Amino acid sequence: MPVSIAILVYDGVQILDVSGPAAVFAAANDACATPFYKVHIVSAGGGAIKSSSALDIVSQPIRRLPANAIDLLLVAGGDEDALLQLAEHRALARWLTRASMAAGRYGSICTGALLLARLGLLHGKRVTTHWSACSLLADGFPELAVDDAALYVEDGKVWTSAGVTTGIDMCLAIVERDLGAAAANRIAERLVLYARRPGYQSQFSPLLQARRQADTPYAELIDWMSTHLDEPLDIAQLAARMAMSERSFHRHFTQSVGDTPARFVETLRLDRARNLLLLPYGLKQVAAETGFGSAARLSKAFERRFGISPMLFRQTQRRGVSPE
Structure with missing residues (x-):
């Protein structure tokens, strides 16, 4: 029998x-001789569900899918108020509770964690959600260990994801x-993903984190640095690019970005190396493209950085890659 998957939707759901x-x-089914998964898109009452993108999703009512027949249950993310209101829908709450207890795996994509938390289905668990809702989840449900970075x-x-494209990961x-x-890698290639991202990877890359807090001139410099990682990028070159003395550049960059220039350059290079x-790619090629030499x-x-x-x-994150 195929693995039965139920994805719960509701008005205001994020379609991605x-x-x-x-x-x-x-895509996994296409890669198998016989379909391995059967996906059910379900809602409380069935019918057309209007997503936050104004696109309708056809759903079947939960009453047509027995709660004990689900192997994997996922609550999709979307409008936070709509999710919290769903917890008051008694029939849906009972169905979700029974399905979660019976399923081999259950969880959420993005803010869907709010509904599961409200129903007590994440009690004592380490979870994540979209960065914008992490504080709401942590403050509202202190019994959870909310990882706001993963x-x-x-x-x-219990499986939870940060949101939108991380549901794919x-x-x-x-x-x-x-x-x-090997099958997961083939699917990633078919979906034209740049790289399969491991769960520990931050919701914000070091580049995005730095740009969010850096002053405008340093944000522009950071963009330039990210496309020139194979170059020296020493403090003399960076200071000259900003038309500043090395001492002044070091002080102002550190204040703006929150890290020294040398440490930040290494962070960018290591983040790129992990991808x-x-x-x-051979290790020598990775070293050359990231500026380690x-x-x-x-x-x-x-x-030193990751232990x-x-x-x-490479072996633990992507099996099947040819060794050096």
Whole structure:
């Protein structure tokens, strides 16, 4: 029997939180001799559901899908008020509770965690949600351990993701658990994803985090740095680009970005290196493209920052990549 998946929708749902995961499971079926997953889009009453993008989603009512027949239950994210109001729908609350208890796995995409938390279905769990709702989730449900940085979190049979495209990353991880890394990688390639992102990766890349808090001239410099990582990028070059003395540049950059220039450059390079290590690139090539110059220098910096060698990281995050 195919793995039965139910994705709960409602008026105001974020359509990408539905279509992204559904596309992953559909692609997995295409890669199998016989369909491995059967996806059900369900709502409290069934019928047409208007998404936040003004597109309608066809759904079946929950009464047509027995709660004990679901292997994976996911609550899609969307309007926060609509989600919290759904908790007052008694029939839906009972169905969600029974389905969560019976399913081998259950969880949420984006703000869908709010509904599960309101129903007490995340009690004592480590979870995540969209960055904009992390404080609401943590303040409203102090019994939860809210990880406001992770792309997705697995805690026992509970899976939660940060939102929108991270639902794709989480569902790819679920497919990898079911069908293996090679199948998940093929699906990622079919969906033309730049790279499969691991759950520990921050919701904001170091580049985005720095640009959000940096003053305008440094934001422009950061953009330039991100496209020139294979160059020296020492403080003399960066200060000259900003027409500042090295001492003055070091002080002002650190105040604006919250990190020293050297540390920030290394952070950008290591973040880029982690992405490249998920692709079939040799370690020397990764080192060259990220400005470390040699595999040895890359390995030393990588282990110092992450406590793991680049090659072991590659093996644990993407099996099947050819070794050096």
